Structure formats: structure tokens, C-alpha cells
Amino acid sequence: MSLSATSFPLPALSAIGWRWPPQALEPGWAALLAAHPAARPARIVEQHRSGYRVAEVIDQVDPAESLPEWQRAGSYRKGEINPEARPAVGDWVLVEGEAPKSLRIVALLPRFSAIKRGAAGEHYRQQVIAANIDTVFVVCGLDADFNPRRIERYLLLVAGSGVQPVVVLTKSDRADADVEAALQALRALGVPVLALNARDPAAAAALAPWLGAGCSVVLVGSSGAGKSTLSNTLLGIEKMKTGAVRESDARGRHTTTHRALLALPEGACLIDTPGMRELKPTGEEDVAESFADVEALAEQCRFRDCKHAQEPGCAVRAAVESGELDVHRVANFLKLSDEVAGAANRLATRLAQKADAKVPGKAKAQYRRPDERHGRH
Known part of the structure; x- marks a missing residue:
């Protein structure tokens, strides 16, 4: 039986962030569903160098084989797609086959939002940090690594994406920075700012307005800022690996090695990300x-x-x-x-x-030998 909007398992999908009622499906979705009548929707919950893991229900995550062109998207061989067109954590995809061994991704569904940065390297590329999200928690510790300029850079990347930024200042219990001055300066930027102890569930409860059922939130910030600690506190269990920071500069090591989507008890989805040492703009920022x-x-x-x-x-x-x-x-x-x-x-x-x-013959002419361009043989 082919999959239609009315046959979506809405309760199961809602638990992992499904936000679109069937009658509001975009035309692009309808075309993809028609092209893959045997497919069903799933969400990318982990992204590794070796592939993806997807979820169709809240308690089951399975590996999924991706299309060959996505696996090669980081290279520059002719005819391959851009890296930003690959699925990212938070994306909705269509899958076929049965878990756990024969599941495969056959299509990427249109995004309603995406947080991107310029990828490292001399060639121009964009990298999607997370897709289909409602809020970005920009996490920065109030220790020796506190850096308002880095926060401004994050806010620049988020601006214009349609995603709500919230600045979360962790380690308020052992702050090196002037907390009140930091709060005043950052609130002047026109975004919500909260200072809290990421290990304290009562303090983390202040984030509840952005963690309602069906909402998707991504945490970004440098290594050692407290993203994984905050994730564990919100989850109520020690699921994400955490580590100590250097005493000299409060910098942390990469304890989170891949992006992962976590379902919170309140019904929201939280995406934890590795610390990013390089935050290059894409050129689309204002x-x-x-x-x-x-x-x-x-x-x-x-x-x-x-x-x-x-x-x-x-x-x-x-x-x-x-x-x-x-x-x-x-x-x-x-x-x-x-x-x-x-x-x-x-x-x-x-x-x-x-x-x-795309102009017929133009690409070929660009790669002719110099003697061919001038009519010499």
C-alpha cells in the first residue's frame, strides 16, 4: 500500500519532532511521496562519517544506508551534489526496507529551517549544522573561556534562518566573568539570555519555554562550554559523555564526536553537537x-x-x-x-x-587545451 499523508503514524512521528499536519504538507513533499510510494518518513538522529542513524519511533534508532552521491558529496568530482544538499541531523527523509540491516534512505524531504556555516577548507562549501529546528541554544561558559565575540559570531550565523536564538551562559556557580555585566551586554542584542548551572535540574528548568512537545532545539558552542552536561541534565540521565576542561584557559576537549538528536521527557527533541573551533560565515548573513x-x-x-x-x-x-x-x-x-x-x-x-x-558546450570549452582554444591542432 502506498504511503499517503493520511497514513502517516502521527503519534510516533510527533514524539521525534514531526510538526506538519497532513493538510499542510509542502508540494515538494507530495512529489517525493509520489515518486517513492513504498517509502515512509524517518528522522536523521545521528550523523557519522560512515553514515546515518534514523528513527521512526522514539525508542528505536537504526543505521540506514544513504545514496552514493551523498556519501561522496565532500569531494569535488564532476556531477556530484553539494555537501549542504546531504541529509543532516534533524532532517526528515524517506526510507525503504526493514531495520536494522536493510534500511535505506531514498529521498531528503524539504527543510523548513537550517543552521549553516562555511565549511573548513579553501573551496567554498556550506555545512548544515542542524535542520528543521525551532530554537538554537548558544552555550557559553562563564569561566575563563567566556567570549562575547564568539557569541556574536554564533548569533550572526543564526540570524535570518527563521530560528530563535537563546544565549545560555553555563557555570554560573563558578563564574570568572561579571555575570550581571555579561547579562546586560548580551540582552542589549535583543535575544533571550539565561545564566545557569547546567548540572542543576531546577536551574535548567528555566529553558522550559523553548522545550515544549514537538519542538526541536540544537545546542551550539565551543568544547567545554557545557552542552553535553546540559543535555544530560535535561534528559535526566547521564547519556552524553562529558569531560574536564584545561585549568589554564577553561578550554575543553571534543567529548561529543558527532551530532545526535535526543528525545526529552517533556516531548522536545534536543540536538547536541561537537564543539566548533571554526565558525566561518556562508556569505548569506546580514x-x-x-x-x-x-x-x-x-x-x-x-x-x-x-x-x-x-x-x-x-x-x-x-x-x-x-x-x-x-x-x-x-x-x-x-x-x-x-x-x-x-x-x-x-x-x-x-x-x-x-x-x-549548464550552458551547452560552455563547460567543455573551458577545459579545452590552450592550443584547441585558438584553433591550432
Whole structure:
């Protein structure tokens, strides 16, 4: 019997984050279901280098074989798909076969949200951190590793994705930073900010507004920030491996080695992620939106192309000198503006190359030997 919207096992799917009533299914979903009549929906709950693990119900996770083009998406051989088009943790896919040995993914269903970053390496690529999520918990410890500039970078990557960011400051019980000053500065960015002890269930209960039934949340932050500790507290069991941080700088080692989706007792789904040492923008970010305070002052500068360095009549520099703006925030604004502009240029170049390759004969002409291009044989 073919799978239709009315035949979805809604209670089982809702327990792992299904948020779409059958009548609201996107046209893209309907086309994929029609193309794979024997398939059924499942959610990616773990992503490893060697493959995926998926869930169709809350208490059972099984390995699933993926399409060959997804397995090779990290390379640059002609004709292969972009890495960002591969399934990621949180994605809904269609599967066929029987668990646990013959389950295979046959299609990726359209996403309603995705958190992305620029992948490491000199080639332009995007990496999906998590898909189909409602909220991002940006986790940062209030110890020696506390870094407001890193939080600003995370918020820039989240902005424009349609996902609600929440800053969670852990280790409030042994804070090195001025907690009240940190809270005041971060709340000025217009996002919810909470300081808590990640080991304390009563303190973690403050996150309940974002952990309702059917909601999906991803935790991001550097190694040692307390993401896995917070995950264990919310789960009520010690499921995620945790580790100590270095005393010199409070940096942690990678105890979480892969992204994993966890079902919480309250009905929400939580995605824990490894610490990310590199947070490159994709080029699609809006720096002006994330730094609205700096941008508003920049509009008052005497020169439209003011670089906020030595130009006369610079409203931004005047605000720094008067104490209205944090000099480090302005420096981060300028740094991230340059990074986003550079990534946007690389993205535009890649899109142009892909468009050229679709023109009949054009891609072939680009790879002719120099003597062939000039008509010499």
C-alpha cells in the first residue's frame, strides 16, 4: 500500500519532532511521496562519517544506508551534489526496507529551517549544522573561556534562518566573568539570555519555554562550554559523555564526536553537537541586522563609505570614545563584515560557475587545451 499523508503514524512521528499536519504538507513533499510510494518518513538522529542513524519511533534508532552521491558529496568530482544538499541531523527523509540491516534512505524531504556555516577548507562549501529546528541554544561558559565575540559570531550565523536564538551562559556557580555585566551586554542584542548551572535540574528548568512537545532545539558552542552536561541534565540521565576542561584557559576537549538528536521527557527533541573551533560565515548573513546598533550609528557618519578608522565625522568612533559602544564589538563588526563580504564573493563565483556549466558546450570549452582554444591542432 502506498504511503499517503493520511497514513502517516502521527503519534510516533510527533514524539521525534514531526510538526506538519497532513493538510499542510509542502508540494515538494507530495512529489517525493509520489515518486517513492513504498517509502515512509524517518528522522536523521545521528550523523557519522560512515553514515546515518534514523528513527521512526522514539525508542528505536537504526543505521540506514544513504545514496552514493551523498556519501561522496565532500569531494569535488564532476556531477556530484553539494555537501549542504546531504541529509543532516534533524532532517526528515524517506526510507525503504526493514531495520536494522536493510534500511535505506531514498529521498531528503524539504527543510523548513537550517543552521549553516562555511565549511573548513579553501573551496567554498556550506555545512548544515542542524535542520528543521525551532530554537538554537548558544552555550557559553562563564569561566575563563567566556567570549562575547564568539557569541556574536554564533548569533550572526543564526540570524535570518527563521530560528530563535537563546544565549545560555553555563557555570554560573563558578563564574570568572561579571555575570550581571555579561547579562546586560548580551540582552542589549535583543535575544533571550539565561545564566545557569547546567548540572542543576531546577536551574535548567528555566529553558522550559523553548522545550515544549514537538519542538526541536540544537545546542551550539565551543568544547567545554557545557552542552553535553546540559543535555544530560535535561534528559535526566547521564547519556552524553562529558569531560574536564584545561585549568589554564577553561578550554575543553571534543567529548561529543558527532551530532545526535535526543528525545526529552517533556516531548522536545534536543540536538547536541561537537564543539566548533571554526565558525566561518556562508556569505548569506546580514551583518547589519546582527549589529543594528553599530549600523544605526554608521548611518550618521559624515562619509557614506566611512571605514570607522581615521575618517573625520565618524559617529561610530565617537560612540566608542564616549563609552556608548564597546570598542571590541565594533572591531568584531568590522571583522565579520569583511568575512561575510569575502564569503559572498566566493558564493557568487561558485553560482556563476554552476550557471556556466549548464550552458551547452560552455563547460567543455573551458577545459579545452590552450592550443584547441585558438584553433591550432
